[in-house]
Amino acid sequence: MRTFAIVAVVEGAAPDLFEWLAFHRAVGVRHFVIYDNGLDSEAAALLKAHAAIGVTTLPCPTRIDRTPLFAAYDHFLASWVRLFRFAAFLGTDEFLVPAPGRSIDDWIARIPPHAGAVVINRRVFNTAEPEGPASGLVLRRFPRALTQADREANRVVTSIYRQGAVATIADPHMTDLVQGERLMSDFGPAEPDPHRPGAVLAVRHGEIRLNHYPRLAPGTPAPETRAETEPCTRTARWVPPTLDEMRHFLAYVESTAPAEAARLRARLAAVPELAQPVAPREHRLWRLRHLHRPRVEAAGRFVRRKIFGSPRPW
Numbered sequence: 001m002r003t004f005a006i007v008a009v010v011e012g013a014a015p016d017l018f019e020w021l022a023f024h025r026a027v028g029v030r031h032f033v034i035y036d037n038g039l040d041s042e043a044a045a046l047l048k049a050h051a052a053i054g055v056t057t058l059p060c061p062t063r064i065d066r067t068p069l070f071a072a073y074d075h076f077l078a079s080w081v082r083l084f085r086f087a088a089f090l091g092t093d094e095f096l097v098p099a100p101g102r103s104i105d106d107w108i109a110r111i112p113p114h115a116g117a118v119v120i121n122r123r124v125f126n127t128a129e130p131e132g133p134a135s136g137l138v139l140r141r142f143p144r145a146l147t148q149a150d151r152e153a154n155r156v157v158t159s160i161y162r163q164g165a166v167a168t169i170a171d172p173h174m175t176d177l178v179q180g181e182r183l184m185s186d187f188g189p190a191e192p193d194p195h196r197p198g199a200v201l202a203v204r205h206g207e208i209r210l211n212h213y214p215r216l217a218p219g220t221p222a223p224e225t226r227a228e229t230e231p232c233t234r235t236a237r238w239v240p241p242t243l244d245e246m247r248h249f250l251a252y253v254e255s256t257a258p259a260e261a262a263r264l265r266a267r268l269a270a271v272p273e274l275a276q277p278v279a280p281r282e283h284r285l286w287r288l289r290h291l292h293r294p295r296v297e298a299a300g301r302f303v304r305r306k307i308f309g310s311p312r313p314w
Contacts, residue, residue, distance in 0.1 A: 002030075003085050005032065006024060006096075009068060013042065017047075023139065025053075025054075025245050027098050030105070034057045054294060077169070085162060094212050111187065114181055115181055116161070120159065120206065138213050139236075140239065142211075159175070164178070185207060243273050247276060
């Protein structure tokens with residue numbers, strides 16, 4: 001059984017999808033289940049190029065009684081959740097950010113066995129630029145928006161769920177559990193939030209945090225921001241590993257889909273670091289980690305299932 005997957009419903013152009021995937025690979029996420037809710041041809045080609053390195057793309061199911069988002073979540077819980085011990089349901093404007101030097105995989109390995117869900121803090125960032133739409137990496141557009149509305153938004157949390165802990169997703173941030181306890185990201189018990197009935201208090205300094213970079217519609221005024229706003233140092237430290245992942249992927253896809261690689265390079269012309277070549281030895285290690293190791297692990301899981309049967313999630 002695989003350890004952890006990120007589940008997302010993606011539609012339209014998804015301009016930051018490449019960076020979103022590269023960032024989460026850099027922090028230790030190895031499996032993604034993406035539901036296609038009307039992607040354009042370029043975004044669909046990008047996901048197809050990622051198919052060999054842990055990205056599964058599925059058509060978004062349609063149901064009369066559910067929105068596409070929750071219909072996709074229900075489909076995952078019914079059909080795919082058995083493959084993973086834990087899953088997070090995110091949007092492509094949400095980034096799971098560990099403390100610098102830490103790995104999400106290592107953090108998940110420490111989740112107590114009685115936890116059905118682990119609550120993660122969310123911080124909202126202002127990605128708007130005063131002179132027009134932002135360009136370059138999302139991770140570099142991180143001045144905080146300190147309005148009252150932003151403070152309220154920062155009380156929102158999301159959860160990483162264990163297999164079997166939820167039967168359906170009614171709220172992407174907080175869903176009732178059918179088994180297990182709800183813990184905070186420091187693995188302490190979740191405490192009620194006195195300001196919002198039915199919600200829990202956020203952990204002030206968690207090892208894992210959810211950064212939310214809302215995309216403003218054209219013509220929407222930027223939120224009011226304090227002049228002395230400082231960059232987020234935790235986010236800034238993950239920029240170099242993300243750039244490394246993006247460079248390695250471009251080197252890989254140039255040998256499998258040259259047209260897609262050329263399109264990505266043209267689209268990311270505002271990020272000059274991506275033009276730097278990757279060292280051959282480092283790229284061989286990257287391919288070993290992302291292409292060959294998953295195949296060996298899949299063969300090992302097949303043998304274990306044949307000998308010992310399917311593992312239990314609890």
